[in-house]
Amino acid sequence: MTDRPMLDRSPFLQGPYAPVTEEITAFDLPVTGRLPAGLDGRYLRNGPNPLGSDDPGSHWFLGAGMVHGVRLRDGRAEWYRNRWVRSRHVAEALGERWPGGPVHAGMDFAANTHVIAHAGRTLATVEAGALPYELTDELDTVGPCDFDGTLPGGYAAHTKLDRRTGELHAVAYFWGWDHLQHVVLGPDGRVSGTTDVPVVDGPMVHDFALTERYVVLLDLPVTFSMDAAAAGSQLPYTWNPSHQPRVGLLPRAGTTRAVRWFEVDPCWVFHTLNAYDDGDRVVVDLCRYEGSFDVSALGSGGPLTLERWTVDPTARRVARQCLDDRPQEFPRVDDRVLSRAHRYGYSAATGQVDRGTVQMDGTFQDAAFADALLKHDLLAGTVEEHRFPRNAAIGEAVFAPSTPDADEDDGHVMAFVHDPDRGATDLVVLAAQDFAGPPVATVHLPARVPLGFHGSWIVDG
Ligand SMILES: [Fe+2]
Secondary structure (H helix, E strand, O other), X not given: OOOHHHHHOOHHHOHHHOOOOOOOEEEOOOEEEOOOOOOOXXXXXXXXXXXXXXXXXXXXXXXXXXXXXXXXXXXXXXXXXXXXXXXXXXXHHOOOOOOOOOOOOOOOOOOOOEXXXXXXXXXXXXXXXOOOEEEOOOOOEEEEOOOOOOOOOOOOOOEEEEOOOOEEEEEEOOOOOOEEEEEEEOOOOOEEEEEEEEOOOOEOOOOOEEOOOEEEEEEOOEEEOHHHHHOOOOOOEEEOOOOOOEEXXXXXXXXXXXXXXXXXXXXXXXXXXXXEEEOOEEEEEEEEEEOOEEOOOOEEOOOEEEEEEEEEOOOOEEEEEEEEXXXXXXXXXXXXXXXXXXXXXXXXXXXXXXOOOEOOOOOEOOOOEEEEEEEEEOOOOEEEEEEOOXXXXXXXXXXXXXXXXXXXXXXXXXEEEEEOOOOEEEEEEEEHHHOOOOOOEEEEXXXXXXXXXXXXXXXXO
16 A cells, blocks of 8 residues: 555645656757847756655645756757756665765755756755755756855755845755854855854744845744644644744844844745845835745635835834735746845736635645736836736746846746646746737747746856
8 A cells, every 4th residue: 555545635746736757858949939039048947746656745845856947049949858856865766876965954855946056056945954956057966065065054945146246145944943044155156154043933934035234034923843743744834823923134244143123913925026225224025925824735814915014123113015916926026136126026926825725635726826927017016917828827937137237127037837738838938028918939848847936047157
């Protein structure tokens, strides 16, 4: 008797989430439209892709990572590849030898949440105590990475690169710690500094924000649950109504004692869009789930909206402003403006989440992701929508500038979009300044890409 019947009931193994079973390499992909000149690089995206009945991937967050990539050059889509990240477990399941390398706290894991490039490395990242995995340019696994032995603990899924300093910031957490850890990687790809910030209850800290002066910390009431862990939960983080929600401002080069905290109402935030300094105040745009958040069902007791939080250290308060009340997730800016004032943001419209995105009885809410991408002009206060055919299952949108020095929003927005008629996924390229218009180019992949998490446009170096 295997545990497959139980896993097969998981909604995260069905429909647009269903894992693929093959690794594919395809060259010279068909393109409808015209790929823009100068769009030379790799679009990579990570996401869970459980191996099978022996993989503990019954929750979306727990499946082994698979990175999907498309290489664009000279107006051509040169290749598509999808590759599992070879943790020890994945390598052995595939009958391969694990490449070996460092492991933090016994937490070897096929990093499934993001894929980034820094200091010449391509890295699949994940949070909660595990290390990133380094990949080759063609997505083969090199091995786990502790940045040449300079990383003291685990790492984080989300990172923020300050392009002026070349420093890559992250906030790591781990259930076995009584603190968060701000980690700075230098342009050389080695850890140049860490700051531990004490917290209680072991909060889940999926994302953070960065300004020119501060690391913005989110200490919200989804916390580690020893009871859930003892009961065998593979994702032992639960809503904790006794945990005081708060936002922290840690000066970038600050010491532990320099952090200042500001209380907020109970809510949950997976993702920030961006943050910046505004005089003495700090502005943070983010997707906020009202009320209590259930990580197991990915649902909230209230609506999900795009908000602006303005932290006023003098008045010791956080003012909230709704920027857009339609449900949305995976907010992204033009990465070049990270930590400085932004005008534009892009996100994926989602279904209603106040009853849970997916139901644990195996049925789907109509739709974990709706069939549209959104573009926000936060200066004008307007939103444009790019609609796709029904059941298109659209993921995160990533912005690629036309040139390194192009204005914000002068470039293209790309995302994986499932084509239900073809039974396979397209890489859709939109002109950011004609967002609602027809795609500039559509690259037809030879396979379906399951709904996943985060990705990057990595320009040829
Ligand atoms: Fe995320």
